[in-house]
Amino acid sequence: MAELQEVQITEEKPLLPGQTPETAKEAELAARILLDRGQTHSVETPYGSVTFTVYGTPKPKRPAILTYHDVGLNYKSCFQPLFQFGDMQEIIQNFVRVHVDAPGMEEGAPVFPLGYQYPSLDQLADMIPCILQYLNFSTIIGVGVGAGAYILSRYALTHPDTVEGLVLINIDPNAKGWMDWAAHKLTGLTSSIPEMILGHLFSQEELSGNSELIQKYRNIITHAPNLENIELYWNSYNNRRDLNLERGGAVTLRCPVMLVVGDQAPHEDAVVECNSKLDPTQTSFLKPGKLTEAFKYFLQGMGYMASSCMTRLSRSRTASLTSAASIDGNRSRSRTLSQGSESGTLPSGPPGHTMEVSC
Ligand code: BEZ
Numbered sequence: 408m409a410e411l412q413e414v415q416i417t418e419e420k421p422l423l424p425g426q427t428p429e430t431a432k433e434a435e436l437a438a439r440i441l442l443d444r445g446q447t448h449s450v451e452t453p454y455g456s457v458t459f460t461v462y463g464t465p466k467p468k469r470p471a472i473l474t475y476h477d478v479g480l481n482y483k484s485c486f487q488p489l490f491q492f493g494d495m496q497e498i499i500q501n502f503v504r505v506h507v508d509a510p511g512m513e514e515g516a517p518v519f520p521l522g523y524q525y526p527s528l529d530q531l532a533d534m535i536p537c538i539l540q541y542l543n544f545s546t547i548i549g550v551g552v553g554a555g556a557y558i559l560s561r562y563a564l565t566h567p568d569t570v571e572g573l574v575l576i577n578i579d580p581n582a583k584g585w586m587d588w589a590a591h592k593l594t595g596l597t598s599s600i601p602e603m604i605l606g607h608l609f610s611q612e613e614l615s616g617n618s619e620l621i622q623k624y625r626n627i628i629t630h631a632p633n634l635e636n637i638e639l640y641w642n643s644y645n646n647r648r649d650l651n652l653e654r655g656g657a658v659t660l661r662c663p664v665m666l667v668v669g670d671q672a673p674h675e676d677a678v679v680e681c682n683s684k685l686d687p688t689q690t691s692f693l694k695p696g697k698l699t700e701a702f703k704y705f706l707q708g709m710g711y712m713a714s715s716c717m718t719r720l721s722r723s724r725t726a727s728l729t730s731a732a733s734i735d736g737n738r739s740r741s742r743t744l745s746q747g748s749e750s751g752t753l754p755s756g757p758p759g760h761t762m763e764v765s766c
Contacts, residue, residue, distance in 0.1 A: 462504045476551075575664060578674070582647055665701060
């Protein structure tokens with residue numbers, strides 16, 4: 408019997424006058440982003456209702472990418488710059504995305520009544536099964552930032568069979584110790600809640616630089632109509648339990664994990680420590696800049712991205728990602744991707760283009 412061959416059929420669209428293939432591709436991408444406005448849903452959970460927005464159409468036998476944002480942000484302010492970045496389109500067209508807004512953080516959310524008991528981070532993680540059940544998804548690849556990274560890790564610890572991979576940006580897996588509490592209380596005497604949250608999102612260098620980006624986020628947080636709700640999420644974050652991760656121990660993340668931290672980010676030490684507690688054969692540790700490209704390697708390692716989607720540079724270097732201590736001395740034995748001089752936080756926009764993958 409003749410062998411069946413998989414043939415890829417691509418639709419050829421005629422170019423408009425004056426259009427080059429590149430500008431046509433850019434116009435198509437812009438149109439697709441404009442058309443896909445996402446569908447917002449809410450579900451009831453034992454800890455109150457939770458809102459999430461779904462982009463893209465479900466792909467058979469593929470996990471959904473589920474994101475969870477940090478304190479002071481919502482899914483849009485946290486993830487839009489990344490997911491609408493041109494190079495991300497290869498990834499997102501292969502996955503449906505489910506962007507969760509922590510309760511009270513969704514656009515237009517009313518302020519919770521006085522005395523409202525905001526869920527703990529563990530309870531926020533326990534709301535995720537209701538979302539997956541509603542959407543009929545059995546597995547996810549989680550992408551979380553800060554508090555969101557903690558929530559997704561907690562979810563992965565309690566529901567390991569439903570998490571195929573995790574991208575954790577600026578995670579701090581530890582509960583606050585008494586020294587942290589003392590520092591937190593002292594800072595609280597002289598700083599407002601928005602300033603404390605900005606200190607969590609950005610490094611001191613970035614804050615004192617007071618760039619347009621910092622001014623933008625300072626403005627968003629200070630004038631947020633739901634600032635009281637933001638403070639409740641902030642309190643839950645500060646009251647988090649220790650994840651108690653232990654390399655090779657009973658409590659560890661069993662799925663592939665990509666840890667990301669910014670140069671001089673407020674959580675650099677915490678992420679480095681988290682890296683030391685995870686399985687080195689399952690964990691990649693990198694600094695941002697080439698987040699998109701690293702995300703592609705990560706998905707490819709899980710069998711979800713064809714190597715043809717990667718740049719020639721990436722393909723030639725994928726093979727050489729090995730155990731490395733290049734940026735991390737001997738603290739890390741896991742695969743390490745580092746990016747030369749560029750740094751930044753996720754909300755600052757698309758990752759840069761220059762990257763050194765050192766091995
Ligand atoms: C997405 O396509 O997944 C997306 C779109 C807008 C904001 C955030 C994410």
